[in-house]
Amino acid sequence: MPLRPETARHVDALVADAQSAGHVPSLIIGVVRDGTLAHLATAGTQPHPDVDLQYRIGSITKTMTAVLVMQERDAGRLALDDPLRRHLPEAAAADAVTLRQLLGHAGGLQREPDGPWWERREGVDLSALLSGFTAAKVAHPPHRVWHYSNLAYGLLGGVLERITGTPWAQLAQERILEPLGLHRTTYAATEPFARGYVLHPWHHTLREEPRTDSRAMAPAGQLWSTVTDLARWAAFLADPDPAVLSPATLDEMCAPVILSDLDAWRGGYGLGIQLTRDGDRVHVGHGGSMPGYVATLAVHRPSRTGVVGFANSYGFRTGAIGPLGHRVLTHVLDVEPVPVRPWTPAEAPPPADLAPLTGRWWWMGTALDVSWDRATGELVGELRGDRISRYAREGPDRWRGVSGVEHGEVLTVRRDEAGRPVALDIATFVFTRTPDDEP
Structure with a gap:
């Protein structure tokens, strides 16, 4: 169901204002309703945004890694309260940390592994990642505080590889991307894709960023996708395909593991899912960033409404695309009627014993x-x-x-x-x- 014209105009204006004020080369926002892309708002010309244009999704990748972990849990090959060392003995430095805590950023691990992987360098393999994992990487006791950790998701990817004997990228392809038809979501950039930039703060020129392979840290933020594909993923988070993940399991993923905002209780994390409270509503999803790119994904599950979006400048008022996505989603929910499924009468009364x-x-x-x-x-x-x-x-x-x-x-x-x-x-x-x- 498309948005009403006045709603669409308002969303278009929000996106145009954000692109102009944020000096963004290319900005695209899609509104998802009842499983389909209901509206597309674009701004910028480098390159011209398009539904089939790839951008890097960054940490939205974590939501797919979390689904892979939950598939293994549902199959009985791991338990969420397994200690990490049960599956990765080399990670004995995190003696008490569990898989559940890693999924919810409650394990107390530092944000990054050793090495400059975040600073526009190629990543390392799993053995090198584990060799750098020492007690010094444990910043807090488990479940004492919320502390966001990319390292946690690199380790979760290692757990998946050890249990299945299959590389993380292949698991994601076979178990998520192919079954859901996400054919333009890929490990590496595939044309057409938007180049990512850093904006010089004083003379407003653009510097193109390298497109690195994060290797063992890929489960934390490697993937590339399009608005069309990310809209399908948003629809999955609203109403999952049971062939990929049980709806009850996704409900479990969207329940809070820990609060990330103890002052106002506006934010928290489930099992790989970011939770944001907006008034009486809770949006589920995740943000994403990699050098040259930022992305957003937010879904209101009860109404099956979501917003997805990308920008190709890491300097886009760092963190601004997330609030933009939530503003768009809130406006749509405030002014658009929720699609109503028609009532139909029962064809027969209940069984005699009921x-x-x-x-x-x-x-x-x-x-x-x-x-x-x-x-x-x-x-x-x-x-x-x-x-x-x-x-x-x-x-x-x-x-x-x-x-x-x-x-x-x-x-x-x-x-x-x-x-x-x-x-x-x-x-x-x-x-x-x-x-x-x-x-």
Whole structure:
């Protein structure tokens, strides 16, 4: 669904103003709605932005590395609370650091490894990365503070390589890029691509930056992509393809591991996912930067709305593209109606054994309304009109909460001697058919 004309004009103006004020050679922002690229805003002429033009995505790469780790977890080949040394014995200096902490930047590791990899130099291989990993690289006790660490993601890439016997780049290609059709997301720049620059602060000339191979640090920020491909990745973060990652696992990734902003609680990190609170909304995604490039990805999952963007100047008011992306996303969410999926009636009533469970139940004068979701086969319980929980069948008269306040709790159906349901026992709270019934 395209944006309304007035919304599109406002987004275009935000992008044009940012390009002019920030002295950006090339700036592009895409708005994603319900899985499709709904609007494209561009500014600048070096080069002219285009949906198929590659830019470097920097640390947005980390979100894909995190998905690869979670795939291994779901397959039973690692646990998030495994110590790093279990998979990389050479990293014994980080004795107590776990994979979960590394994913959430809560492991206390310093930001960078040894060597000038960030300063426009080629990276090193995994053995060299590990040989430079000493106790001096542990800046804080695990989970004491949030401390962003590129090094953590280089090590996570090493974990993936050790477990699978496959290089990180090949894993990303086979497990994420190919299945999702991200054909213009590549390890190295592939024409057409935007050259990246540093802007001289006094005479406003451009110096082209080298396009380095970060090698063992590639899982932290190597990839190149386009607005079209990054929009598909934003759609995946809103509503994942189960063939790539379980929706429940992505939900887990978007839950906070640690707060990065203890003063206002506006920011935090999940499992490889940056979390930004904007009023009552939470945006998930990540920012990215490499010499000559900055990028942004922000998604509001409940509305399946997101923003992606690139600029090809590292001097673009360092960090400005992230706030620009969030401003665009907030404006779209404020003024555009959320796409509504049409309601359709059920084709048949619930199965005979479930129909008697629906309707109103009571506990201590509090009403619980139970309905049946034909699409999922789940019971849906609505308490006081605003607390909704869903239950999946585990066995005869036994259901398990799968979402809402009763997530993980057990609902047991109590029956009388004739087999009629007379009460619902939810985590020891017994609901009966009338307010006056005794449990």
